[in-house]
Amino acid sequence: MDLTRSGWDVSGGLFQGAGANMPSKGNGPLGVARIGYGRTGTVSGTPWSARAGVAASDRHADDLNLAAALPGIDKALTSRFGGDDRRLNVFLQGRVGRWRAQTEFFRAWLAPDHGGTWAAQGAYGQVSASVLAGIEIGARYEVFMPDVRRAAIPSFRQWDATVTYALPRAPIRLWVDYTARSGGWQPPERAWTLQAQWYLFRGLRVWR
Numbered sequence: 001m002d003l004t005r006s007g008w009d010v011s012g013g014l015f016q017g018a019g020a021n022m023p024s025k026g027n028g029p030l031g032v033a034r035i036g037y038g039r040t041g042t043v044s045g046t047p048w049s050a051r052a053g054v055a056a057s058d059r060h061a062d063d064l065n066l067a068a069a070l071p072g073i074d075k076a077l078t079s080r081f082g083g084d085d086r087r088l089n090v091f092l093q094g095r096v097g098r099w100r101a102q103t104e105f106f107r108a109w110l111a112p113d114h115g116g117t118w119a120a121q122g123a124y125g126q127v128s129a130s131v132l133a134g135i136e137i138g139a140r141y142e143v144f145m146p147d148v149r150r151a152a153i154p155s156f157r158q159w160d161a162t163v164t165y166a167l168p169r170a171p172i173r174l175w176v177d178y179t180a181r182s183g184g185w186q187p188p189e190r191a192w193t194l195q196a197q198w199y200l201f202r203g204l205r206v207w208r
Contacts, residue, residue: 009053010035028060038093048096055089066110070120071184072146072153083112098130118147134166156183171199 003010012033036053062082070078091104103125111117122145128138138161145155159180166173175195182188 007039008035008037027062027064030057030059032057036091043096046097048094050092050094052092053090055091057085057087059085061085070110070118070146071156073118074115077112077115081110081112082114083110085110099127100129101125101127119149120144120146121148128162134168136162136164138162138164154183154185157181173197173199 013031015030015032016027032055034053034055036051038049038051040047040049042048060083064081064085065079066081067073067075067078086109087106088108089104089106091102093102094100103123105121105123107119107121109117109119122143124140124142126138126140128136130136140160140162141158143155143157145153147153160177162175162177164173164175173196175193175197177193177195178191179193180188180190
């Protein structure tokens, strides 16, 4: 279900609750609801847009593997999770001319049928811009806390800075990224990454 009117959009759905590539054994339906509001306009001839929204979901799960998503939590609970899984997302997006920004916050309340409860939360913020022809820059910061109720379980933080350049006469884009990661049980990590991306079809339009 999806309703859109005067900048508002409201949507909801009921899905098979196992998730992608997961067995369906014992999983209740996944209910999802989302509401958002957005506006567009111009300021001194410069186009801008903004959108904000909230999404929530709920399901009763059984035998789901959440261990990779919740490092630091007892794997006896997360590798075969069964219980209530409730989540909330809040997002904000904006664009002014060549600049774009986006941030999102989420929180998950997980109550196993057998064992303690925990609340995981995380957030990220990013900004990017097309500064010159074919050149884009961007920065992103994200944080994740596997359980906000237990200080003994450390959080994870990561910074990313990127520069991409699209060659004007070739279907090739160069991408440089610097990552600084800290937190958790691993020592801090810093890394440079360089990629060359080749596009099989550049500027292909399937329909107008």
